[in-house]
Amino acid sequence: MSRNILHVDFNNFYASVECLQHPELANVPVVVGGDETARHGIVLSKNEIAKRQYGIKTGEVLWKVRERCPNVVILRPHMERYLEFSQLARTLYGEYTDRVESFGLDEAWLDVTGSGIFGTPRHIADELRDRIRREFGITVSVGVSFNKVFAKLGSDMKKPDATTVISETNFRDRVWRLPVGELLYVGRATQMKFARLGIDTIGDLARFDRKLLGTLLGKHGTMLWAFANGFDASPVALANENGTVKSVGNSTTMPHDLRCEADVRLVLYAIADSVAARLRRHGLAGSTISVSIRDCDMFTFERQCKNNHPTQLSGEIAEIAWSLFRTNYTWMKPVRALGIQVSDLTEDTACEQLDIFGEVSRRMKKGELEHTIDSIRNRYGHDMVLRASLMTAPELTGFRPAQGNFMHTTPIIRN
Numbered sequence: 001m002s003r004n005i006l007h008v009d010f011n012n013f014y015a016s017v018e019c020l021q022h023p024e025l026a027n028v029p030v031v032v033g034g035d036e037t038a039r040h041g042i043v044l045s046k047n048e049i050a051k052r053q054y055g056i057k058t059g060e061v062l063w064k065v066r067e068r069c070p071n072v073v074i075l076r077p078h079m080e081r082y083l084e085f086s087q088l089a090r091t092l093y094g095e096y097t098d099r100v101e102s103f104g105l106d107e108a109w110l111d112v113t114g115s116g117i118f119g120t121p122r123h124i125a126d127e128l129r130d131r132i133r134r135e136f137g138i139t140v141s142v143g144v145s146f147n148k149v150f151a152k153l154g155s156d157m158k159k160p161d162a163t164t165v166i167s168e169t170n171f172r173d174r175v176w177r178l179p180v181g182e183l184l185y186v187g188r189a190t191q192m193k194f195a196r197l198g199i200d201t202i203g204d205l206a207r208f209d210r211k212l213l214g215t216l217l218g219k220h221g222t223m224l225w226a227f228a229n230g231f232d233a234s235p236v237a238l239a240n241e242n243g244t245v246k247s248v249g250n251s252t253t254m255p256h257d258l259r260c261e262a263d264v265r266l267v268l269y270a271i272a273d274s275v276a277a278r279l280r281r282h283g284l285a286g287s288t289i290s291v292s293i294r295d296c297d298m299f300t301f302e303r304q305c306k307n308n309h310p311t312q313l314s315g316e317i318a319e320i321a322w323s324l325f326r327t328n329y330t331w332m333k334p335v336r337a338l339g340i341q342v343s344d345l346t347e348d349t350a351c352e353q354l355d356i357f358g359e360v361s362r363r364m365k366k367g368e369l370e371h372t373i374d375s376i377r378n379r380y381g382h383d384m385v386l387r388a389s390l391m392t393a394p395e396l397t398g399f400r401p402a403q404g405n406f407m408h409t410t411p412i413i414r415n
């Protein structure tokens with residue numbers, strides 16, 4: 001049976017939320033970014049004026065933006081606000097379907113195949129746009145299609161505040177003329193390989209010989225070929241009913257690709273620090289630790305392992321993540337992004353019941369230490385307590401995840 005899938009994408013998400021708080025900035029170019037004084041501070045989000053009148057792009061370096069557009073207003077991000085909007089949106093989507101899968105903070109897929117009672121998929125898409133505009137004060141674009149990949153593509157085709165339908169009958173006309181780089185999971189490196197094969201559009205990819213592509217580019221190649229032809233059967237994940245947090249994690253895209261183990265280790269320790277702080281803040285501990293690794297080709301994979309007790313200690317989380325990385329990464333390519341997730345969560349009071357032979361008291365002492373660190377950081381700022389190892393490479397670990405104003409980092413809370 002054919003499916004009906006929506007992909008909802010908030011327009012200029014961070015910038016839109018910031019502009020809601022600052023109505024006086026309605027007609028000014030606004031950028032949300034990292035630290036302007038740091039050379040690697042980049043644009044995380046921009047409003048329509050910054051985009052249209054000044055051509056400011058996400059990922060651009062802030063000092064260059066300032067040079068070109070001296071009157072730009074640069075605001076620091078407030079992740080906790082964005083998280084709040086994200087959760088409100090999930091609640092709204094839940095009124096239409098229980099199949100809601102978040103993709104970052106500002107995007108989500110909804111499977112509305114069984115939601116006919118609310119109208120056609122296009123009607124649901126328009127209603128969602130309307131409601132989000134009225135109830136949240138910001139706009140979204142929605143793609144409607146029979147699979148996730150095309151739904152995502154659709155939400156990108158008309159912005160802001162628009163619905164685009166890509167159907168089984170019109171996808172060849174609508175999608176195939178687009179540059180192949182717009183397809184989900186086609187990174188810059190893959191795009192370059194495609195270019196050498198004469199594949200410039202999604203249509204070129206769809207019509208390319210599947211077997212040959214498999215030989216040249218492996219599984220990734222045949223997967224993308226299938227996407228281009230509309231053969232994407234991946235389901236929209238089922239949201240859990242009570243809306244409790246199922247995992248806590250952070251990931252970070254490095255300012256430059258990593259080529260050595262020492263740097264990876266540093267970054268993993270910094271991420272673990274932030275994840276552990278968030279676990280403690282929510283009073284949670286988890287026993288499954290996963291590490292996600294993205295190479296410079298945008299190829300991402302995840303490895304996980306089960307710890308014999310739930311933990312919220314950054315040292316423990318970091319060590320497990322680090323050993324997962326070491327046993328699973330072969331260094332065929334430099335590393336572009338890293339993430340750590342902790343799942344199988346329990347309330348942290350349950351931790352102690354699982355103890356044997358005094359292990360607990362050792363861990364509790366560590367726990368007390370980390371709680372103390374949290375409270376010092378809350379009162380005096382994150383920099384008051386830093387792991388000595390992290391201070392050796394501040395450009396890699398200089399984000400402040402626990403406080404949510406970090407630059408390249410995305411909090412992941414999966415429901």
Ligand SMILES: [Mg+2]
Nearest residue numbers: 009010011106
């Ligand atoms: Mg968006």
